[in-house]
Amino acid sequence: DQQVKQNSPSLSVQEGRISILNCDYTNSMFDYFLWYKKYPAEGPTFLISISSIKDKNEDGRFTVFLNKSAKHLSLHIVPSQPGDSAVYFCAASESLGDMRFGAGTRLTVKP
Template sequence: DQQVKQNSPSLSVQEGRISILNCDYTNSMFDYFLWYKKYPAEGPTFLISISSIKDKNEDGRFTVFLNKSAKHLSLHIVPSQPGDSAVYFCAAEANFNKFYFGSGTKLNVKP
């Protein structure tokens, strides 16, 4: 029973363009969301987070958007760079110290 879903296993984008990674969740109790980035043979690294009291959070080239009514969040990377090529996981938490992760989207940014 996956409470956090990333329906696109992969995404390919040209360098300089926008990458949009999507994530859907089912549990309306989730009120904190995160994105992690993972390179091969390494553990995930934290990228950006958003609390449910906001609908947008921006950090440099990375912006996370939250649509609570649709139970949907997305990560925008602008402009995309080849070094952004990695697997991106979204995660959600409902104040019980349990974090639920999606299955990941593999982003390939072509030079």
């Protein structure tokens, strides 16, 4: 039961351009959403989060947008840098502790 879906397994973007990573969820009870970034051979690291009372959260080059009616969130990275190349996981949480992750999107930023 895949409650969090990242339908694009990979994305390639030119350096300096915008990267847009998408995530869809099915559980309307989810009320907290996070993005994690993962480099090879390392554990995921937290990137940015948003609660359901907001529709946008910005942190430097990273912005997360939440559309609750569409059960959709997206991560925008602008401008993209080669060091942003990694796998990005979307995660959603309903309540205590339980967090569900998507399958990840591999972002490649080309110089």
